[in-house]
Amino acid sequence: DQQVKQNSPSLSVQEGRISILNCDYTNSMFDYFLWYKKYPAEGPTFLISISSIKDKNEDGRFTVFLNKSAKHLSLHIVPSQPGDSAVYFCAATYSGNTGKLIFGQGTTLQVKP
Amino acid sequence: DAGITQSPRHKVTETGTPVTLRCHQTENHRYMYWYRQDPGHGLRLIHYSYGVKDTDKGEVSDGYSVSRSKTEDFLLTLESATSSQTSVYFCAIRDDRDQETQYFGPGTRLLVL
Numbered sequence: 386d387q388q389v390k391q392n393s394p395s396l397s398v399q400e401g402r403i404s405i406l407n408c409d410y411t412n413s414m415f416d417y418f419l420w421y422k423k424y425p426a427e428g429p430t431f432l433i434s435i436s437s438i439k440d441k442n443e444d445g446r447f448t449v450f451l452n453k454s455a456k457h458l459s460l461h462i463v464p465s466q467p468g469d470s471a472v473y474f475c476a477a478t479y480s481g482n483t484g485k486l487i488f489g490q491g492t493t494l495q496v497k498p
Numbered sequence: 499d500a501g502i503t504q505s506p507r508h509k510v511t512e513t514g515t516p517v518t519l520r521c522h523q524t525e526n527h528r529y530m531y532w533y534r535q536d537p538g539h540g541l542r543l544i545h546y547s548y549g550v551k552d553t554d555k556g557e558v559s560d561g562y563s564v565s566r567s568k569t570e571d572f573l574l575t576l577e578s579a580t581s582s583q584t585s586v587y588f589c590a591i592r593d594d595r596d597q598e599t600q601y602f603g604p605g606t607r608l609l610v611l
Contacts, residue, residue, distance in 0.1 A: 428604045484597060
C-alpha cells in the first residue's frame with residue numbers, strides 16, 4: 386500500500402521554464418510534507434516543507450502547494466536551471482509519528498540548457 | 499551540513515555473511531533513522547532510534563537489527579546478508595530544533611553477491 390505516490394518517474398523541461406513535480410497521498414493523518422532533492426552518489430538534501438495548516442510555502446525559486454481536499458501537493462521550480470537536474474522525493478509524516486517519513490518513489494528531473 | 503557520516507561508503511559481501519554499517523553524527527540529536535533506497539520504492543524506513551538503547555522497527559525491518567550504545571553512533575547489522583539486501587543505505591537524523599525535518603548522510607552502497 387503506497388501511501389505517498391509520485392506518478393511521474395521522469396520530467397524534462399527547458400532551462401528557464403517552470404518545473405512542476407507532483408505528489409499524491411492517501412493517509413488523511415499526514416500533516417507535514419517535505420521535498421528532498423538527490424544527486425547521484427549523494428544523500429537526499431532537504432529542499433522545502435509545508436505544514437497542513439498552510440496551502441503554500443515559498444523559498445526562493447521553490448514553491449510547494451498543498452491541496453488537502455485532493456490529497457495532492459506539488460513543487461514548482463521557477464526558473465528551472467540545469468543544476469536542478471536531480472531526483473526529487475516527496476515525503477509525508479504526522480504528529481506523534483516519531484518523525485518517521487513516508488517517501489514517494491521519486492521523480493527524475495532533467496533541465497536542458 | 500548536519501554532521502552525519504556513514505561507513506563504509508561501499509561494500510561488497512557474500513550471501514550469508516554478517517555486515518555492519520555505521521552512522522555517526524556530531525550534533526547529539528536524539529532521533530536517528532536507517533533507510534534503504536531501491537528503484538521504484540523511494541526510501542523505506544528500516545529501523546529508528548529515539549535515544550541510547552531505545553530503538554524500534556520501521557517498514558522493512560526483517561533481516562536487520564540495530565544498536566545505539568552512544569548518542570552519536572547508530573549501527574545497522576545484517577545478520578546474514580541476502581541478495582535482496584543489495585541496496586543503498588541512508589542514515590538520517592531529526593533536527594531537535596525542527597522536529598519535522600530529517601537530514602541524511604551520504605549513503606552506503608552495499609552489494610551482496
